[in-house]
Amino acid sequence: MTFPACARIHLNRLRCNYREICKKIAPARLIPVVKADAYGHGAIPVSRCLVDEGADFLAVAQYREAMELRESGIGIPILIFGRIMADELSEAIRAGFRITLFGEEDIDWIEKTSGSQQAVVHVNFETGMGRVGVMPDRVPQFLDRLARSRRCIWEGMYSHFATADETDKTYARQQLFHFTALISQLEAKKVLPPVVHMANSGAVLDMPQSYFNACRCGIILYGHYPSKETSRSIPLKQVMNLETLVAHTRRLPPGHNVSYGCRWKTDRETTIAVLPIGYADGVRRHLTERLQVGIAGRRYPVVGTITMDQIMVDVGDDPISVGDPVLIWGESENARIQALDVAEAMGSIPYELTCGVSRRVPRVFVDD
Numbered sequence: 001m002t003f004p005a006c007a008r009i010h011l012n013r014l015r016c017n018y019r020e021i022c023k024k025i026a027p028a029r030l031i032p033v034v035k036a037d038a039y040g041h042g043a044i045p046v047s048r049c050l051v052d053e054g055a056d057f058l059a060v061a062q063y064r065e066a067m068e069l070r071e072s073g074i075g076i077p078i079l080i081f082g083r084i085m086a087d088e089l090s091e092a093i094r095a096g097f098r099i100t101l102f103g104e105e106d107i108d109w110i111e112k113t114s115g116s117q118q119a120v121v122h123v124n125f126e127t128g129m130g131r132v133g134v135m136p137d138r139v140p141q142f143l144d145r146l147a148r149s150r151r152c153i154w155e156g157m158y159s160h161f162a163t164a165d166e167t168d169k170t171y172a173r174q175q176l177f178h179f180t181a182l183i184s185q186l187e188a189k190k191v192l193p194p195v196v197h198m199a200n201s202g203a204v205l206d207m208p209q210s211y212f213n214a215c216r217c218g219i220i221l222y223g224h225y226p227s228k229e230t231s232r233s234i235p236l237k238q239v240m241n242l243e244t245l246v247a248h249t250r251r252l253p254p255g256h257n258v259s260y261g262c263r264w265k266t267d268r269e270t271t272i273a274v275l276p277i278g279y280a281d282g283v284r285r286h287l288t289e290r291l292q293v294g295i296a297g298r299r300y301p302v303v304g305t306i307t308m309d310q311i312m313v314d315v316g317d318d319p320i321s322v323g324d325p326v327l328i329w330g331e332s333e334n335a336r337i338q339a340l341d342v343a344e345a346m347g348s349i350p351y352e353l354t355c356g357v358s359r360r361v362p363r364v365f366v367d368d
Contacts, residue, residue: 004276005244007357009041011049011367013237018053020234034062040354042363044072063088066097093117100124104145111151121254122156127175129162156195165202176210180201182207202226205233221304223351241330248274259304273313273320280308282357286346294327294335
């Protein structure tokens, strides 16, 4: 079936990225992050592919994301980064999900609501992200409370870098120092949990001292470097190709306006190709006159305001025809357009770009 637009998910590229990351961080284990529908790639097929490759742990943001995976038959441990709601706790424990603790109140809550069940937990420690986690001045009280808990099995601990994808690693090194000092304290008390993880994608690329015995990776699994500032120490392949086709072509005279607002007009006689994809599909309006697309091995500029369902491309006098395939981003036989470049053109990051590909765009999975 031909679609006006599709996100073609290359599972073979995902496998390659997974293997390269595992090679880089060995002997640490890799915890693939598949939250937000695997960053827009399709959490269930992606997770199945990763399990086939040997993944023995996954991570998501919300209970319902974990449950979707479990109900699809994925039985390995799944860490939930976010807070579990009261009506979710009992089933989360039964499903074997790893629950994140952020403070002593979470232990109290689990003991009051879990009945006779024991929850396997990971503790998030605040080291400088300023978002969630056990604050440094509460660590002694928290550890004392956790040691007295009958309902919490402490499996893991983690923290999160704020600047690991930036050139200046000063702040990231400070965070790592605080986390490492905490690990030393726990080792001295003989209470260090078996799974310790801090490295995200940026840290995996540039901070090997942060690997400990597990690393959490999201964006690099899907073939994108977190920023222009990180190293390229792991070769990556873009897993998602966002593709469409030429739906119409129209020859316009000089001085003819194109699209809403009449903000762009032809400066010569030219052909405008109309593509059936727009901001409702994930090609953001911010990309107006900042985006180039790939057609027949060449790049052409998007002109005029990007609309909900269509974008217009100036193809000049080239013999572009209705039905010709178009690459918005990704890698094909005759084109390579980095999602990172597209994201930066609209002042964003590749995470937002792939997560923003809407449900209207079918995911087509290939494994060649």
